[in-house]
Amino acid sequence: MQPPMLLQIDRVGYQFPRQKNATLQEISLSLAPGEILGLLGASGCGKTTLLRLIAGFIAPTTGSIYLEAAVVAGAGQWVPPEARHLGMVFQDYALFPHLNVRRNLEFGLGKLSPPQRQERVSQVLELVRLQDYGERYPHQLSGGQQQRVALARALAPKPRLLLLDEPLSNLDSQVRQQLRIEIRRILKTTSTGGIFVTHDQEEAFAVCDRVAVLHQGQIEQIGTPAELYQNPSSRVVAQLVTQGNWLPAIPQGESTWQTDIGLIAGLPPVPDQSRPCELMIPQENVTLEPDDQGELVIQDGQFLGREYRYCLSTHSGRELHARVGQGSILPVGTRVRLQVKSEGIRVFTVQD
Numbered sequence: 001m002q003p004p005m006l007l008q009i010d011r012v013g014y015q016f017p018r019q020k021n022a023t024l025q026e027i028s029l030s031l032a033p034g035e036i037l038g039l040l041g042a043s044g045c046g047k048t049t050l051l052r053l054i055a056g057f058i059a060p061t062t063g064s065i066y067l068e069a070a071v072v073a074g075a076g077q078w079v080p081p082e083a084r085h086l087g088m089v090f091q092d093y094a095l096f097p098h099l100n101v102r103r104n105l106e107f108g109l110g111k112l113s114p115p116q117r118q119e120r121v122s123q124v125l126e127l128v129r130l131q132d133y134g135e136r137y138p139h140q141l142s143g144g145q146q147q148r149v150a151l152a153r154a155l156a157p158k159p160r161l162l163l164l165d166e167p168l169s170n171l172d173s174q175v176r177q178q179l180r181i182e183i184r185r186i187l188k189t190t191s192t193g194g195i196f197v198t199h200d201q202e203e204a205f206a207v208c209d210r211v212a213v214l215h216q217g218q219i220e221q222i223g224t225p226a227e228l229y230q231n232p233s234s235r236v237v238a239q240l241v242t243q244g245n246w247l248p249a250i251p252q253g254e255s256t257w258q259t260d261i262g263l264i265a266g267l268p269p270v271p272d273q274s275r276p277c278e279l280m281i282p283q284e285n286v287t288l289e290p291d292d293q294g295e296l297v298i299q300d301g302q303f304l305g306r307e308y309r310y311c312l313s314t315h316s317g318r319e320l321h322a323r324v325g326q327g328s329i330l331p332v333g334t335r336v337r338l339q340v341k342s343e344g345i346r347v348f349t350v351q352d
């Protein structure tokens with residue numbers, strides 16, 4: 001028999017008291033045991049509210065929430081947060097400043113005997129690679145180390161599901177990149193399910209098995225990172241996950257479009273051509289050839305490690321970005337000719 005879903009959310013809605021509109025509407029999703037789900041969306045779309053509903057800090061206005069097939073909220077039932085066996089990690093670490101690392105970790109382990117507690121603390125310290133830091137106090141640790149302690153503390157009581165609310169937002173970019181890999185490794189090695197809230201698409205894709213894109217309190221699309229990237233179902237999703245170039249386009253027959261950068265052929269036809277359309281062109285679809293007769297000029301270039309990102313400006317003054325993997329670096333001011341690969345370009349009507 002299949003194990004039950006770790007988490008099931010069934011048509012959940014939430015309305016803050018005295019607010020005119022619901023903050024969340026008709027949210028349905030499920031999480032398999034050990035799965036990591038991202039909640040991705042712009043500020044104010046309802047990510048934290050959804051996490052707080054799962055944690056049990058607030059109760060849904062409509063719909064139900066199940067953990068391992070048992071209802072914890074809705075349908076006349078209510079299980080308080082402390083009885084849900086979930087762990088939480090916040091943006092601001094929330095460690096006790098007057099307790100050293102070991103004592104911070106012991107905090108949620110009151111049910112264990114002192115030797116068991118010590119053993120569990122050593123295990124989680126090893127898990128987050130802080131074996132040698134047990135005696136330090138939070139102020140003696142870097143931000144990244146403090147967040148590792150917060151992670152260890154949340155994992156120490158062996159929760160079935162870990163809720164992470166923008167856990168990397170306070171860290172600088174290099175530490176963020178390291179820690180997001182660590183978070184995934186730790187959740188996977190302990191077979192702990194995770195819900196990871198972020199507004200950073202790259203972070204969501206790096207950490208999560210599937211990602212739910214939230215927009216104005218509803219799920220726009222839910223899928224694996226590859227599904228979202230290759231097949232965004234709406235303009236909102238495409239804008240959030242693809243970092244593509246958006247160009248107004250006029251149809252020229254079935255599958256060819258006139259744009260600021262010339263004709264682009266070989267695209268899927270759009271059912272309703274009477275509405276204004278835009279093409280979403282992934283940055284990696286644009287390649288540049290230096291050409292003295294070229295009509296576009298490189299305005300700026302950023303070296304991103306394995307690739308180079310060029311910024312150009314079209315005739316009508318729109319910015320266009322091209323990510324180029326290899327080859328010689330083109331200086332700012334170089335005239336170029338563009339080549340655009342049609343595969344992966346999507347057509348959206350402007351109202352989508």
Ligand SMILES: Nc1ncnc2c1ncn2[C@@H]1O[C@H](COP(=O)(O)OP(=O)(O)OP(=O)(O)O)[C@@H](O)[C@H]1O
Nearest residue numbers: 016019023041042043044045046047048049050199
């Ligand atoms: N206590 C509250 N009372 C009334 N409205 C609230 C309250 N808390 C949040 N909201 C509103 O609910 C909406 C969703 O907020 P929420 O914090 O869930 O968004 P979020 O996606 O997590 O945003 P962010 O990325 O900025 O943290 C917002 O419009 C917010 O203003």
